[in-house]
Amino acid sequence: MSGLLNHCILQVVLDTPLHAVFDYRWPCAAAERPQVGQLALVPFGRREVAGLIVGVADSSDVPEDKLKDALAVRSQLSPLSPQWLALASFAADYYQRPLGEVALPGLPKNTRLPTTVALDRALKKLAKLDTAHDGTPLNVPALNPAQQQAADAIGGAQGYLPTLLHGVTGSGKTEVYLQACAQVLAREPDGQILILVPEINLTPQLEGNIRARFPGVMLATLHSSLSEGERMLHWLAAHQGRARIVLGTRLAILASLPALKLIVIDEEHDPSYKQQEGLRYSARDLAVWRARQLAIPIVLGSATPSLESWQHAQSGRYRLLTLRERAVQNAVLPRISLLDMERDKPQDGLTSALVAALRLRMERGEQSLLFLNRRGYAPVICCEACGWISNCHRCTAYMVLHRPEHRLRCHHCSLEMRIPRHCPDCGNVDLQPLGRGTQRVEEGLQQLFPDARILRIDADSTRRKGSAQAAFDSVHRGEVDILIGTQMVAKGHDFKNLTLVGILNPDTALFSQDYRASERLFAQLMQVAGRAGRAGQSAGGSVSEVLIQTRYPQHPLYGSVVRHDYDNFATALLEERQQAALPPFLYQALLRAEAPELATAVEFLTQARDLLAHPDVTLHDPIPMSMTRVHNVDRAQLLLEAASRPLLQAFLKEWLHLLRTVKTRVKWSLEVDPVDI
Ligand code: ADP
Ligand code: ZN
Ligand code: ZN
Numbered sequence: 001m002s003g004l005l006n007h008c009i010l011q012v013v014l015d016t017p018l019h020a021v022f023d024y025r026w027p028c029a030a031a032e033r034p035q036v037g038q039l040a041l042v043p044f045g046r047r048e049v050a051g052l053i054v055g056v057a058d059s060s061d062v063p064e065d066k067l068k069d070a071l072a073v074r075s076q077l078s079p080l081s082p083q084w085l086a087l088a089s090f091a092a093d094y095y096q097r098p099l100g101e102v103a104l105p106g107l108p109k110n111t112r113l114p115t116t117v118a119l120d121r122a123l124k125k126l127a128k129l130d131t132a133h134d135g136t137p138l139n140v141p142a143l144n145p146a147q148q149q150a151a152d153a154i155g156g157a158q159g160y161l162p163t164l165l166h167g168v169t170g171s172g173k174t175e176v177y178l179q180a181c182a183q184v185l186a187r188e189p190d191g192q193i194l195i196l197v198p199e200i201n202l203t204p205q206l207e208g209n210i211r212a213r214f215p216g217v218m219l220a221t222l223h224s225s226l227s228e229g230e231r232m233l234h235w236l237a238a239h240q241g242r243a244r245i246v247l248g249t250r251l252a253i254l255a256s257l258p259a260l261k262l263i264v265i266d267e268e269h270d271p272s273y274k275q276q277e278g279l280r281y282s283a284r285d286l287a288v289w290r291a292r293q294l295a296i297p298i299v300l301g302s303a304t305p306s307l308e309s310w311q312h313a314q315s316g317r318y319r320l321l322t323l324r325e326r327a328v329q330n331a332v333l334p335r336i337s338l339l340d341m342e343r344d345k346p347q348d349g350l351t352s353a354l355v356a357a358l359r360l361r362m363e364r365g366e367q368s369l370l371f372l373n374r375r376g377y378a379p380v381i382c383c384e385a386c387g388w389i390s391n392c393h394r395c396t397a398y399m400v401l402h403r404p405e406h407r408l409r410c411h412h413c414s415l416e417m418r419i420p421r422h423c424p425d426c427g428n429v430d431l432q433p434l435g436r437g438t439q440r441v442e443e444g445l446q447q448l449f450p451d452a453r454i455l456r457i458d459a460d461s462t463r464r465k466g467s468a469q470a471a472f473d474s475v476h477r478g479e480v481d482i483l484i485g486t487q488m489v490a491k492g493h494d495f496k497n498l499t500l501v502g503i504l505n506p507d508t509a510l511f512s513q514d515y516r517a518s519e520r521l522f523a524q525l526m527q528v529a530g531r532a533g534r535a536g537q538s539a540g541g542s543v544s545e546v547l548i549q550t551r552y553p554q555h556p557l558y559g560s561v562v563r564h565d566y567d568n569f570a571t572a573l574l575e576e577r578q579q580a581a582l583p584p585f586l587y588q589a590l591l592r593a594e595a596p597e598l599a600t601a602v603e604f605l606t607q608a609r610d611l612l613a614h615p616d617v618t619l620h621d622p623i624p625m626s627m628t629r630v631h632n633v634d635r636a637q638l639l640l641e642a643a644s645r646p647l648l649q650a651f652l653k654e655w656l657h658l659l660r661t662v663k664t665r666v667k668w669s670l671e672v673d674p675v676d677i
Pocket of ligand 2: 384386387388426428
């Protein structure tokens with residue numbers, strides 16, 4: 001090798017399933033070498049793709065004639081920081097994926113294109129924006145003592161300090177976050193703050209609050225409904241350190257934030273912090289890792305913390321701060337009652353007690369919310385003459401009746417068809433809907449309350465961009481008497497004039513096989529119940545109400561809900577988990593396999609199970625997934641368990657190494673810390 005190098009070797013990772021670093025030659029003078037953390041455009045197969053430079057070297061083991069030239073280095077974009085690379089490497093390592101498959105999809109698409117037109121345009125646009133920064137908060141309300149203590153504890157924290165903020169619904173956690181943010185902005189002249197929310201529909205509400213509070217601070221939002229152009233701009237604002245507050249959904253955890261000083265995770269228990277495809281990461285867990293790596297405080301807020309976080313708070317790994325009361329003067333937690341559906345038989349899905357409560361709200365001019373976590377008109381239609389039911393012929397699932405759209409739809413493979421006029425098997429014209437979804441409840445309500453202004457909010461009613469926001473706005477403006485919706489309406493929203501919440505059909509979750517079902521049901525019920533009575537004394541002067549329709553009023557879970565008793569519920573559940581040796585007292589991974597035939601998938605998993613053994617790692621028998629077939633593909637899974645996380649990690653690494661050498665047509669993927677088993 002000659003001493004006078006006129007080129008260097010770029011070591012690059014790419015968005016491919018291959019666990020490899022690729023070498024490319026790049027002509028440059030020694031002083032002008034690209035840096036680690038920069039992006040480069042390189043030839044890969046017949047394509048030109050963006051890669052991330054993870055090393056710059058003098059030489060390569062690749063023979064000279066095989067070595068290809070990199071095509072361009074994106075020098076206009078400052079390098080990603082070593083801390084960001086460490087985050088991506090940790091995520092790749094922990095979730096057992098190649099670094100390139102984690103790092104590159106974490107960047108905006110417009111940084112990864114063969115041309116730089118979009119990138120250059122965004123850079124130019126950002127350069128033109130006002131650089132003035134003023135972290136002074138406006139219109140700061142006085143906190144109550146518990147809030148003040150929490151805000152000071154979070155805002156004044158130094159170094160790695162995870163805090164669990166356990167505050168009942170309406171206790172003013174948002175205000176605590178905002179005032180803690182104000183303290184950090186005042187103390188750290190260049191500091192950045194990351195705030196995560198679980199649900200995209202919650203970003204506008206919080207975004208509005210942040211802008212009103214900090215008009216002189218640049219705010220960037222990152223979530224999945226941004227256009228690529230917007231995402232590029234917001235990501236860059238964060239990457240350049242100009243956006244001081246970054247608000248986003250789970251994907252924002254991979255944002256480049258060179259001056260990050262505080263992380264806030266609102267509703268930390270929410271399942272949507274877990275990515276359910278591709279890199280199945282937990283944004284909450286990565287956030288905690290990121291905070292520790294940077295030695296900064298992190299706050300996890302919830303009315304119903306995840307058992308994982310609760311356990312950490314109990315063991316002292318997290319500091320626990322508690323807000324026991326609602327923040328607004330005179331606002332108290334709603335009274336929760338159970339309506340026994342065996343005694344008070346529902347008509348059109350509503351018991352007479354719930355109808356009476358709705359009528360009372362109508363008379364008083366107050367708002368009501370009905371919660372039913374099932375969209376569509378009816379989950380299935382059937383023929384009473386021959387027993388035919390509307391199965392999806394591609395999935396282990398029913399086709400759901402969507403009456404307003406005159407369609408049957410599979411919610412899993414999106415197969416759609418017209419509603420058959422007669423039974424496909426026997427010709428009977430009298431096909432009946434079974435069960436009810438939000439559309440059917442809406443229809444029943446319209447007949448019961450012809451004068452009421454009724455609004456349904458679910459994934460179907462909010463397909464158009466912006467329509468969800470418009471719907472929530474009209475509720476806030478008081479243009480709705482009865483709101484009916486799925487979990488979309490249950491989380492986080494601060495409805496001021498809502499004094500009644502009716503919960504229609506929560507029982508199914510009581511008997512689920514998923515050991516997390518009761519934790520989730522409890523959280524969901526407390527969340528939706530928490531939408532009621534947030535603004536204090538109602539016009540009628542009464543306490544607001546939550547009515548839960550159930551066939552099992554004696555069930556202990558409902559008892560805890562009625563008493564608003566998270567602490568005892570969580571403690572009992574943790575004890576159960578410990579006795580049954582379940583997470584968080586045990587660590588799990590799940591290998592999934594997909595094949596046209598179930599037997600092929602199971603066979604592959606059996607082969608996988610027999611590849612490697614360890615006395616302290618349990619590999620269970622492969623089983624079909626509970627929804628076995630989706631879109632003509634059969635799915636099976638293999639569960640791995642160990643009492644130690646490092647041990648499981650080490651085992652997985654070795655095991656996957658072997659697994660990757662198995663020749664198979666089965667599509668497989670591994671999930672670490674699975675939540676749906
Ligand atoms: P949480 O997120 O804990 O459910 P929010 O942050 O949405 O609660 O606050 C509930 C309501 O209480 C909001 O309307 C908020 O404006 C109000 N609020 C918060 N803190 C105070 C306070 N110190 N004084 C009066 N109202 C407050
Ligand atoms: Zn029939
Ligand atoms: Zn289907």
